[in-house]
Amino acid sequence: MPPYTITYFPVRGRCEAMRMLLADQGQDWKEDIVTMDMWMKGDLKASCLYGQLPKFTDGDLTLYQSNAILRYLGRKYGLYGKDDREQALLDVANDGVEDLRRKYLGLIYQNYEEGKAKYVKDLPTQLKPFETLLKQNQGGKAFIVGDKISFADYNLLDLLLVHQTLAPQCLDDFPLLSAYVARLSSRPKLKAFLASPQHTGLPINANGKQ
Numbered sequence: 001m002p003p004y005t006i007t008y009f010p011v012r013g014r015c016e017a018m019r020m021l022l023a024d025q026g027q028d029w030k031e032d033i034v035t036m037d038m039w040m041k042g043d044l045k046a047s048c049l050y051g052q053l054p055k056f057t058d059g060d061l062t063l064y065q066s067n068a069i070l071r072y073l074g075r076k077y078g079l080y081g082k083d084d085r086e087q088a089l090l091d092v093a094n095d096g097v098e099d100l101r102r103k104y105l106g107l108i109y110q111n112y113e114e115g116k117a118k119y120v121k122d123l124p125t126q127l128k129p130f131e132t133l134l135k136q137n138q139g140g141k142a143f144i145v146g147d148k149i150s151f152a153d154y155n156l157l158d159l160l161l162v163h164q165t166l167a168p169q170c171l172d173d174f175p176l177l178s179a180y181v182a183r184l185s186s187r188p189k190l191k192a193f194l195a196s197p198q199h200t201g202l203p204i205n206a207n208g209k210q
């Protein structure tokens with residue numbers, strides 16, 4: 001039995017970055033899939049700390065909050081920078097990913113039809129900071145921070161992949177981000193995961209919009 005269980009709805013959503021991290025680090029995990037019917041019964045929601053999923057367990061440790069889970073796995077597998085300075089820069093990057101993820105989720109779940117055109121038009125402004133961060137680290141040839149992959153890289157990669165689904169050309173004017181997506185996606189274990197039914201068989205979002 002793998003030590004980890006991800007309890008979540010049958011979507012990639014806020015869990016795909018942690019799945020990518022685990023797969024790339026050669027770890028197994030169990031999926032505890034919660035359908036909307038199960039969720040609507042209310043018992044599980046009532047038992048969750050913030051009334052929301054994902055829930056993540058590592059043996060007898062239960063965690064909520066997708067970014068806290070990513071950071072936990074980052075610490076556990078040495079994917080959280082080599083010193084205080086790198087950790088701080090990783091937090092800067094990951095908080096930026098969270099900000100854009102919230103905007104993306106707002107579009108998907110609240111404003112897709114009316115808001116998509118403007119969202120896509122404004123996307124270069126939202127993506128530019130990540131191109132800047134990459135450039136600041138070894139001219140963009142490496143990871144978002146430092147010379148080792150981090151929890152924030154998996155989170156950023158997922159965010160960029162979902163945006164490429166939303167707007168396939170969105171990285172065309174960002175050569176460093178384009179190369180970064182290609183480079184990370186071709187890491188052997190990550191590549192195998194991204195091609196597997198575990199990834200391809202799940203919708204990105206729960207309402208069918210992407």
Ligand code: GTS
Pocket residue numbers: 009013014045051052053054064065066067
């Ligand atoms: N800050 C939380 C995190 O990062 O884990 C947000 C979690 C969240 O919004 N969960 C949603 C949920 O449980 C599902 S999803 O948006 O992540 O897909 N919704 C059901 C509910 O009853 O609130």
